[in-house]
Amino acid sequence: MNEIYEPDNQFLERLEWQLSSEYRRASRLKPSSRKIAIPRRIVAAACMVGILMTGVAVIKAADYIQDSWRKKIEIARAETEIKLRKAHLESARELESRAEMRFSNGLIREEEFRMIQIAVKRAELDLKKSLLNLDEVKVSGEVPRNELYAPLVGGRDFVSERLKIEIEMIELDSEQFESRVKRYKQLVEKGLARGDELSQIQAEIASRKVMIDKIQERLDLRKRFVDGEVTAQEVEIRDRMTVAERNLNLAQSKVDSLKERLKRLKSLESERMINPMEIKQMQYALDAAQAELELAALEMDVLKKLK
Amino acid sequence: MTEQQWLKMYRETVHPLYGYMARRTRGNRELTEDIVQESYLRALDDWNRKSVPDSPLAWLKRVARNILIDYLRQKRWVNKENLDLIPDSGNQTSKDQFESLEIFLAISALGRKKARILEAFYYDGMSIREIAKEMAISERAVEGQLRRARQSLKSLLPDSRPNGGKNE
Numbered sequence: 001m002n003e004i005y006e007p008d009n010q011f012l013e014r015l016e017w018q019l020s021s022e023y024r025r026a027s028r029l030k031p032s033s034r035k036i037a038i039p040r041r042i043v044a045a046a047c048m049v050g051i052l053m054t055g056v057a058v059i060k061a062a063d064y065i066q067d068s069w070r071k072k073i074e075i076a077r078a079e080t081e082i083k084l085r086k087a088h089l090e091s092a093r094e095l096e097s098r099a100e101m102r103f104s105n106g107l108i109r110e111e112e113f114r115m116i117q118i119a120v121k122r123a124e125l126d127l128k129k130s131l132l133n134l135d136e137v138k139v140s141g142e143v144p145r146n147e148l149y150a151p152l153v154g155g156r157d158f159v160s161e162r163l164k165i166e167i168e169m170i171e172l173d174s175e176q177f178e179s180r181v182k183r184y185k186q187l188v189e190k191g192l193a194r195g196d197e198l199s200q201i202q203a204e205i206a207s208r209k210v211m212i213d214k215i216q217e218r219l220d221l222r223k224r225f226v227d228g229e230v231t232a233q234e235v236e237i238r239d240r241m242t243v244a245e246r247n248l249n250l251a252q253s254k255v256d257s258l259k260e261r262l263k264r265l266k267s268l269e270s271e272r273m274i275n276p277m278e279i280k281q282m283q284y285a286l287d288a289a290q291a292e293l294e295l296a297a298l299e300m301d302v303l304k305k306l307k
Numbered sequence: 308m309t310e311q312q313w314l315k316m317y318r319e320t321v322h323p324l325y326g327y328m329a330r331r332t333r334g335n336r337e338l339t340e341d342i343v344q345e346s347y348l349r350a351l352d353d354w355n356r357k358s359v360p361d362s363p364l365a366w367l368k369r370v371a372r373n374i375l376i377d378y379l380r381q382k383r384w385v386n387k388e389n390l391d392l393i394p395d396s397g398n399q400t401s402k403d404q405f406e407s408l409e410i411f412l413a414i415s416a417l418g419r420k421k422a423r424i425l426e427a428f429y430y431d432g433m434s435i436r437e438i439a440k441e442m443a444i445s446e447r448a449v450e451g452q453l454r455r456a457r458q459s460l461k462s463l464l465p466d467s468r469p470n471g472g473k474n475e
Contacts, residue, residue: 004334007325011340019317019347023310026355 071141078134085127092116092123114179118172125172129165132158148222148239149232157226163219167212174208177201196261203257207250214246237306244299251293258286308359317347320364328371330430333407342378346371372415379412413463421456428453 096116103113136144139154150159181201187193218239225235262282268274324346329339346367360366411430414422427433427441435453439446 004336005326005329007321007340007343008336012321015321015340015344015347016314016317018344019351020310020314022348022351023313026351027310 067141071137074137074141074143075134078130078137082127082130082134085123085130089120089123089127092120096120109183111179111183115176118176122169122172125165125168129162132161132165147236148218149225149235152226157222160219160222160226163215163222167215170208170211170215174205174212177205177208181205194264196264199260200257203253207253210246210249210253214242217242237303241300241303244296244303248293248296248300251289251296254289255286255293258282258289262286308354312359313351316359316363320367321347323364324367324371327368327431328375330432331372331375331411331426335408338375338378342371342374345374376412376415379408410460410464413460416463417456417459420452421459424449424452425456425460 096119099108099113099116102108103110133144135156136153136158139156144158144162146159146162148159181198184193184198184201188195188198221230221235221238221242224230225232230238262279265274265279265282269276269279321343325339325343328342329336332338332342349370350363350367354360414425417425424438424442427438428435433441435446435449439449442449444452
């Protein structure tokens, strides 16, 4: 071989040294070049993980956006409700101030004025409840939950707070009925109203007391859940039992009341003072109430077995 | 690719690559060294970014050839009349080298198949049989293709070449 086609040793040594230096320089500047030594299987696995992570990130981002929108919608809904409640309260207060003047002038009865005052209180409680809902939505970003096993939101027990408002609402109902009882008693004494009407109102008051007791039981149950004494499943069964028991009591009270009224109507029928159709209507109402009672009793049995 | 693998590859390929390029530059040492050096530097950059090719020598030859062609094209148009563009080397004159390089440039301008067969025969010193074996065709086919490639080359070379094409 002609030696002009062969490199000389000086060139070879110089080039080898240069290529060695260049290699080290390139390695320093481009650490990513090491990836060549990584087995393809690992690279493929890493790529898969990367793709999955990207997918998860995209889904999470979509969820985040969706959640963010849901939160905005729920907050807007709660704020709209508050505006309506405020408007309602203002209107009730206006009515109350007018009624106060009319009552002081003797144009309306005390009972009527009392009813308007109760309406104002109810509007205040409605607003209080809406404000509570807004507070919850702002923290959770979701529709307020009323289950007794719902978790605390931002360390706050919104479920209990709503139950307490519910009690206040029922107490207002009872107050309203009591003022009617007072008036009906006077009417019955004067012979202007029947006694069964009075007993019906008294039954309503009794049922409100039962309702308050049951809510109080639910509050206790809620407290035990929050304190970790009972599980969510136990809370659910017990809560359903409380509701079923309340329904049972209400149904029983309704049946008792209807029986009393039917008895009275029958006595009036013997004296031919009423239309026989009224007795039939009352009998139908009693049958329906008894069916409700049986259903409530059946539900209680089922829940007791679950317990 | 580790440093050891890189240098091992260099030692295995530098002699055949240098010979391949020196034959095309007609023994111009300085030009051959520059092109060989540049080819390895490009290889280092490319292989670090991608991966080492299946045949590193083939890759290096292809890159070196392209560097030479680019170099000649550039010099040809910039210094067309300057016969000293290629430095003196060995026992050949600049004039001879220029002529040879002109021919190489003309060969590179032919089609890939013709350039390959002419380079194999004239630069790499391969016999008809060796070319036939490498290209997986008959020896007669090689002779035919070689004849046609020569004719094509002849039509490309101008009569104004320094020696008027007499050496061909």
